[in-house]
Amino acid sequence: MSTEFSSELPLLQANQLNCERDDRTLFADLSFELRCGELVRITGPNGSGKSTLIRILVGLSAGFEGDVLFKGQPMHRARAGFYDGLLYLGHQVGVKASLTPQENLSSIEPSASQHAIFDALQKVGLKGFEDVPSQSLSAGQQRRVALARLYLQSKPIWILDEPFTAIDQSGVEQLEQLLIDHSSKGGLVILTTHHQLSVPHKEITLGAM
Numbered sequence: 525m526s527t528e529f530s531s532e533l534p535l536l537q538a539n540q541l542n543c544e545r546d547d548r549t550l551f552a553d554l555s556f557e558l559r560c561g562e563l564v565r566i567t568g569p570n571g572s573g574k575s576t577l578i579r580i581l582v583g584l585s586a587g588f589e590g591d592v593l594f595k596g597q598p599m600h601r602a603r604a605g606f607y608d609g610l611l612y613l614g615h616q617v618g619v620k621a622s623l624t625p626q627e628n629l630s631s632i633e634p635s636a637s638q639h640a641i642f643d644a645l646q647k648v649g650l651k652g653f654e655d656v657p658s659q660s661l662s663a664g665q666q667r668r669v670a671l672a673r674l675y676l677q678s679k680p681i682w683i684l685d686e687p688f689t690a691i692d693q694s695g696v697e698q699l700e701q702l703l704i705d706h707s708s709k710g711g712l713v714i715l716t717t718h719h720q721l722s723v724p725h726k727e728i729t730l731g732a733m
């Protein structure tokens with residue numbers, strides 16, 4: 525893990541975020557500080573704004589008031605450094621149906637070796653499915669293709685929107701362990717999930733307003 529991310533400064537800060545969609549307040553005056561080594565679950569009922577908050581943090585949504593800071597700098601000045609350290613997995617699996625798992629990962633992670641890709645696919649339980657068109661994989665297997673990226677990159681900040689969707693019990697346990705390992709090595713993990721984590725973590729709770 526990069527020593528650049530080991531200071532006591534918060535890695536990510538949200539200051540007084542206000543967000544409305546369709547004249548409905550999703551969250552107001554929402555502030556938090558997230559540091560290296562934390563595992564953070566954003567929780568709340570359906571429609572409370574979890575994915576919206578994630579999209580704001582990763583810079584995919586501009587529809588909000590307030591500030592997001594990276595290492596104490598306003599995001600608009602720090603975005604390049606933030607993206608350099610970010611692995612973001614969105615709500616959709618982002619797997620191209622016509623490509624095989626191996627081809628999908630090669631296109632998303634062009635610097636990864638074929639050996640590393642096969643190794644990552646094996647780790648997520650897709651040994652033997654490397655060359656199968658992804659459209660013929662199950663929903664859980666497609667999610668696993670996306671999750672294989674966690675084994676391919678050494679980015680310190682993981683932001684994951686519903687990573688447990690369609691994953692079976694053994695996959696859930698493996699992913700929880702991976703998240704714990706990453707944060708214990710100094711990484712910051714932020715995720716949304718309706719799954720109750722069985723490992724120690726911090727929570728940001730959104731509610732119906």
Ligand SMILES: Nc1ncnc2c1ncn2[C@@H]1O[C@H](COP(=O)(O)OP(=O)(O)OP(=O)(O)O)[C@@H](O)[C@H]1O
Binds near residue numbers: 545569571572574575
């Ligand atoms: N671009 C948009 N335009 C209008 N409304 C939006 C937009 N994006 C989200 N919303 C609304 O904002 C609310 C919050 O959506 P969001 O996807 O953030 O919720 P969530 O907490 O992630 O929900 P879930 O648990 O169901 O995944 C929803 O009512 C949704 O319809």
